[in-house]
Amino acid sequence: MATPPRGLAGRLSGVERSLPVWVLAALGLVVLMALPLAWLAWISVSSERGATLAHYREAFTDTALQKALWNTVVLAFWVGLVSVAVGAPLAWLTARTDVPGKSLIRALVMASFVTPPFLGAFAWVMLAGPNAGLLNKLWREWTGASDALVNIFSMPGLVFVVAIYTFPYVYIMIANTLALIASDLEEAATGLGAGRLTVARTITLPMVMPAVVSGFILSVLQALALFGSPAILALPAGFHTITTQVWSFFHFPPKTETAAAVSIPLLLATALLLLVQKRLLGRRGYASVGGKGGQRRTIRLRGWRYPALAGCLAVMACAIFLPYSMLAKAAFARAWAQPLTRDNFTLGNFSFTFFEYGATRAAIVNTLELGVMTASVGAGFVALLAYISNRRLVPGHQIVAFLALAPVVIPGVVLAVALFIAYTRPPLLLYGTLWILFIAYLTKEMPVGYAQSEATFRAIPSDLEDAGRILGAGRLRVLRDVTVPLARSGVIAAWCFIFIGVIRELSASIILFTPNTRVMSVVIFDLKEEGQFGAIAVLGLVMLALTFATVSLVQAVLGRDVLGVRE
Amino acid sequence: MKSLVVSVMVLVAVLAVGARVDAADDARVAAAKKEGKVVWYTSLELQTSERIAKLFESAYPGIKVEVHRTGSGRILQRLMQEHQANIKIADVVHTSDAGHFVYLKKQKLLAKYTPAGTDKFPAGFKDADGYHYAFRATVNVIAYNTKLVPAADVPRTWKDLLDPKWKGKLVTAHPGYSGVIATHVLALVNLHGWDYFKELAQNRVMIVQSAVDPAGVVASGERQVAVDGGEYFFYQTKKKGNPLEIVYPKEGVPLVVSPSAITSFAPHPNAARLFTDFSFSRDVQQVLADSEGLYTGHPDVKYPSDKPKPSELKLLTVDPDELEKRNEEIKKRFVEFFGA
Numbered sequence: 001m002a003t004p005p006r007g008l009a010g011r012l013s014g015v016e017r018s019l020p021v022w023v024l025a026a027l028g029l030v031v032l033m034a035l036p037l038a039w040l041a042w043i044s045v046s047s048e049r050g051a052t053l054a055h056y057r058e059a060f061t062d063t064a065l066q067k068a069l070w071n072t073v074v075l076a077f078w079v080g081l082v083s084v085a086v087g088a089p090l091a092w093l094t095a096r097t098d099v100p101g102k103s104l105i106r107a108l109v110m111a112s113f114v115t116p117p118f119l120g121a122f123a124w125v126m127l128a129g130p131n132a133g134l135l136n137k138l139w140r141e142w143t144g145a146s147d148a149l150v151n152i153f154s155m156p157g158l159v160f161v162v163a164i165y166t167f168p169y170v171y172i173m174i175a176n177t178l179a180l181i182a183s184d185l186e187e188a189a190t191g192l193g194a195g196r197l198t199v200a201r202t203i204t205l206p207m208v209m210p211a212v213v214s215g216f217i218l219s220v221l222q223a224l225a226l227f228g229s230p231a232i233l234a235l236p237a238g239f240h241t242i243t244t245q246v247w248s249f250f251h252f253p254p255k256t257e258t259a260a261a262v263s264i265p266l267l268l269a270t271a272l273l274l275l276v277q278k279r280l281l282g283r284r285g286y287a288s289v290g291g292k293g294g295q296r297r298t299i300r301l302r303g304w305r306y307p308a309l310a311g312c313l314a315v316m317a318c319a320i321f322l323p324y325s326m327l328a329k330a331a332f333a334r335a336w337a338q339p340l341t342r343d344n345f346t347l348g349n350f351s352f353t354f355f356e357y358g359a360t361r362a363a364i365v366n367t368l369e370l371g372v373m374t375a376s377v378g379a380g381f382v383a384l385l386a387y388i389s390n391r392r393l394v395p396g397h398q399i400v401a402f403l404a405l406a407p408v409v410i411p412g413v414v415l416a417v418a419l420f421i422a423y424t425r426p427p428l429l430l431y432g433t434l435w436i437l438f439i440a441y442l443t444k445e446m447p448v449g450y451a452q453s454e455a456t457f458r459a460i461p462s463d464l465e466d467a468g469r470i471l472g473a474g475r476l477r478v479l480r481d482v483t484v485p486l487a488r489s490g491v492i493a494a495w496c497f498i499f500i501g502v503i504r505e506l507s508a509s510i511i512l513f514t515p516n517t518r519v520m521s522v523v524i525f526d527l528k529e530e531g532q533f534g535a536i537a538v539l540g541l542v543m544l545a546l547t548f549a550t551v552s553l554v555q556a557v558l559g560r561d562v563l564g565v566r567e
Numbered sequence: 568m569k570s571l572v573v574s575v576m577v578l579v580a581v582l583a584v585g586a587r588v589d590a591a592d593d594a595r596v597a598a599a600k601k602e603g604k605v606v607w608y609t610s611l612e613l614q615t616s617e618r619i620a621k622l623f624e625s626a627y628p629g630i631k632v633e634v635h636r637t638g639s640g641r642i643l644q645r646l647m648q649e650h651q652a653n654i655k656i657a658d659v660v661h662t663s664d665a666g667h668f669v670y671l672k673k674q675k676l677l678a679k680y681t682p683a684g685t686d687k688f689p690a691g692f693k694d695a696d697g698y699h700y701a702f703r704a705t706v707n708v709i710a711y712n713t714k715l716v717p718a719a720d721v722p723r724t725w726k727d728l729l730d731p732k733w734k735g736k737l738v739t740a741h742p743g744y745s746g747v748i749a750t751h752v753l754a755l756v757n758l759h760g761w762d763y764f765k766e767l768a769q770n771r772v773m774i775v776q777s778a779v780d781p782a783g784v785v786a787s788g789e790r791q792v793a794v795d796g797g798e799y800f801f802y803q804t805k806k807k808g809n810p811l812e813i814v815y816p817k818e819g820v821p822l823v824v825s826p827s828a829i830t831s832f833a834p835h836p837n838a839a840r841l842f843t844d845f846s847f848s849r850d851v852q853q854v855l856a857d858s859e860g861l862y863t864g865h866p867d868v869k870y871p872s873d874k875p876k877p878s879e880l881k882l883l884t885v886d887p888d889e890l891e892k893r894n895e896e897i898k899k900r901f902v903e904f905f906g907a
Contacts, residue, residue: 064902130735132789153773236773238906251743252644253895335809337787356617358634424652432654514649515606515635515656526637529744530613531780 036418044260055261068240079223082163087170095178112319113168116504118228123323128152153237164319170215177211183297217277225411227507263414270409330537349534363523374441379495386453404450412507445501449494456490496554598837604631605838610662639664639746658839661827664746666890682847692864699828704862706820707751738790747778754821754883768904802860819881
C-alpha cells in the first residue's frame with residue numbers, strides 16, 4: 001500500500017483552497033476583454049446628446065471607407081484562395097508522398113510561419129519595386145523588356161506578399177488532418193478498382209475538405225487583420241485597406257468615434273467567419289479522422305519527385321530565400337538598389353542603428369521586457385484556463401474556453417482602438433505605460449497559447465491525477481506533483497509561441513505606443529515612413545534572430561517542430 | 568569623407584561653444600545638468616537630428632538629448648494624444664508645419680521663450696509674441712534621376728509635371744505626415760489651384776510619407792522624378808554621389824520655415840532652454856547650412872557655394888494662420904485625389 005488516505009477534511013480543504021484561484025482567473029478573463037469591448041461599443045454609439053448611430057452613418061457613407069472595405073474583401077478573399085492553392089499541395093506532398101527533403105520543406109514552412117509579415121513586405125519592396133526592384137531589373141536586362149515583370153505596389157502584389165506568409169495556416173490544418181487519416185479507406189477503394197484520381201476525388205478530398213475550408217478561413221482572417229503589409233505596399237499605390245484606414249482615423253484631428261464605429265462591424269464579421277469555421281470542423285463525424293493508428297500509405301511520385309521538390313523550393317524562395325537575402329544585403333549596403341560592390345559595402349547601418357540612433361536600444365529593451373513578461377504571465381494564465389476547462393473544474397467551464405479563444409476574432413487594430421478608448425481615461429490610465437501594450441499582447445496572444453495548452457492537457461490522461469486524488473492529495477498538490485511535471489514542455493512551448501507573437505506585433509502597437517514605450521516593430525515602421533532602408537534591414541535581422549532563437553528553443557523542448565505534426 | 572567634415576565641424580562648434588560658457592552660464596548649466604536630459608520631438612531628418620543631438624551632448628556632457636523623430640503630422644498627433652491623457656514627455660517641439668505652432672500656441676501648450684541671438688532673425692522666422700522661432704528652413708523642389716531622365720526631358724516648372732509622359736514615373740511625399748509637404752501643397756494651391764493636384768494625380772504618382780523619402784526613391788531609380796520634397800535632403804543625397812539633380816521651378820519654390828518651441832509642460836525646462844539657445848547659436852546654425860544643406864534665419868550664416876542662396880530664389884511663402892485653418896482641407900483633398 002502507498003500513502004494512506006488523509007481523510008475527508010483534508011480533501012475538502014484542498015478543494016476550497018483551489019476554488020478562489022479558478023474564480024479569479026475566470027474573472028480576470030472577463031475584465032481583460034469585457035471592459036475594452038464594452039467601451040468600444042459604447043463610444044461607437046455615444047454622442048453629447050445620448051445614443052446615436054451617426055458615427056456609423058458617417059463612416060459607412062464615406063466613399064473612401066467604402067473603397068477601403070472593398071479592397072479588404074478583395075485582399076482577404078484572394079489571400080485565402082492563394083494560401084489554399086499553395087498550402088494544400090505542399091501539405092499533401094510532405095504528408096503523403098515520397099517527395100525528397102521533407103524535413104527541409106517543413107522547416108521552411110515553419111520559417112515562413114514565424115516571419116514577421118511586414119519584414120517580408122519591406123523586403124519585397126526592394127525585390128519587386130516596379131523600377132528599382134532587383135527582380136524587375138534582372139528581368140529587363142535578360143529580356144530587354146521595358147515593362148516591369150511584377151509591380152509589388154498593387155493589389156496582386158499585396159495578395160502575393162500576404163499569402164506567402166499566410167499559407168502555413170492552410171498547411172498546418174491539412175497536414176495535421178492528413179496525418180490522422182488512415183489509408184485503409186483509400187486502399188479499399190483502390191482494391192475495388194478505383195483509379196488514383198477517383199480515390200482522391202471520392203475519398204481523400206471529402207475527408208480533408210473541412211481542413212481546407214478552415215485553413216481558407218484562417219487565412220482570410222489573417223489577411224483581414226494585417227496592418228503592416230498594406231501600409232507598406234498599398235499606401236504607396238494610393239489605396240487603403242480597413243486596417244490602414246482605422247489607423248489613419250487616429251491622425252490629427254483624431255476621429256476615435258468613427259474608428260470605433262468601423263471596428264464593431266469588423267469584429268462581427270470576423271466572429272461570423274470563425275463561427276462558420278467551427279461549424280465545419282465540428283461536423284466532421286468521420287471515424288477515420290481524429291482516430292489514431294492505421295497505416296498511411298506513401299504515394300510514389302516517381303519521375304515527379306524532383307519537380308515537386310523544385311515547386312516547394314520555389315515557394316520558399318519567395319517567402320524565405322529572396323527576402324532574407326535582400327534584407328541581409330540592405331543591411332550591409334550604402335545604396336540598397338546598387339550591387340554590393342566594395343564601394344557600396346558598409347558597416348555604417350549597424351553602427352548607426354546601434355550607436356547613433358537613440359531609439360534602438362530602448363526599443364529592444366521594451367520589446368524583450370514585454371515579450372518575457374507577456375509570455376510568462378500568459379503561459380501561466382492559459383495553462384490555468386486550459387486546465388480548468390479541460391478538467392471541467394468549474395461550472396460553466398465551456399465559457400472559460402470560449403473566452404480564452406475569443407480574442408482570435410479581434411483584429412489587432414480593433415483591439416488597440418478598444419484599449420486606447422478604455423485606458424486613456426480614469427480609473428485606469430494605462431496609456432503611456434508598457435502596461436497597455438502588455439494587456440494588448442496578452443489578450444491577442446491568449447488564443448494561440450490556450451490552444452497549445454489545451455492540447456497539452458488533453459494529452460495528459462486524467463487517470464494519473466485521479467490516482468493522486470484517490471490517494472488523498474489535494475488538487476493543488478496533484479497539480480504540483482503530477483500535472484505540472486507532465487505539462488512542463490507544453491507550457492514552455494506556449495511561452496515561446498506567445499513570445500514570438502509579441503516581438504513581431506505591429507497592428508495594435510502602432511496605435512498604443514508613446515515615445516517612451518516604443519517597441520521594435522514600431523521603430524521599424526517609423527523608419528519605413530522615413531525611408532531609412534539600412535537601419536530597417538539591421539533591425540529586421542535582429543528581430544529574425546530573436547524569433548529563430550526562440551523557435552529552436554521550442555523544438556529542443558518539444559522534440560518536434562512547431563507546426564504540430566508528429567512524424 | 569563626409570563624416571570627417573562633420574567631425575571637424577563638431578570639434579569647431581564644441582570649441583566655440585565651450586569658450587562661451589562662462590561663469591554667468593554656470594548656474595543655468597548646473598540646473599540643466601540636474602535634469603539630465605532634454606526630450607526633443609523633431610521632424611528634422613533622423614540622421615541630421617542625431618548629429619545635432621551629439622553636438623549638444625559633447626558641448627554639455629552629462630545632458631542627454633532624447634531624439635524622437637517622426638513627421639510633423641505624427642508629432643502633432645502624439646502631442647495631442649499625450650496631452651489628452653495628461654502625459655508629459657516632450658520638452659522641445661520642432662516641426663515643419665508652422666500652422667501646428669499657431670494651434671499649439673492657442674491650446675496654451677507652448678512656453679514663451681526667446682532664444683539668444685534671434686533678435687536679428689527676419690520677420691517670417693519668429694512669432695510676434697515670442698513663443699516660437701524658426702530653427703531652420705528649406706524649400707520644396709523637383710528632383711530627378713540623372714541616369715534615367717535625358718537632359719531634354721527635365722521638367723523646369725511645376726506644371727511640366729502634369730505632362731502624361733510622366734505617368735508612373737513620379738513620386739510625392741504626404742502632407743498628412745510631412746509639414747514640408749503640407750506647406751508645399753498650400754503654396755501650390757494658392758499658385759495654381761487644386762486643379763493642379765487633381766491633374767497631377769492622373770499621372771499615378773507613387774506616395775511615400777516623409778519629405779526626405781522621395782530623395783531615396785529617386786536615387787534608387789524606383790521613380791524618375793520627385794514632385795516635391797525638402798531641398799536639403801536632396802542636396803545631401805546628391806552630395807553622397809547619387810545620380811540626382813535638383814530643379815528650382817521657375818514659378819517659384821515654396822519656402823518651408825520650421826519653428827521650434829519649448830512646451831509649457833516641459834519636464835526638463837532648464838535643459839530645454841539650454842538646448843534651444845544652443846540650437847539657435849551661430850555655430851550650430853552654420854553647421855545646418857554647411858553639412859545639412861539647410862537655410863536658416865540667422866543673418867551671419869554663410870551658405871555653401873554649390874547651391875543657391877535663399878536670396879537668389881523666387882520664394883513662395885504661406886501664412887501660418889492659413890496653414891492652420893486649412894490643415895484638414897489640405898489632407899482631405901490630397902487623399903481624395905491621390906487615394907491614400
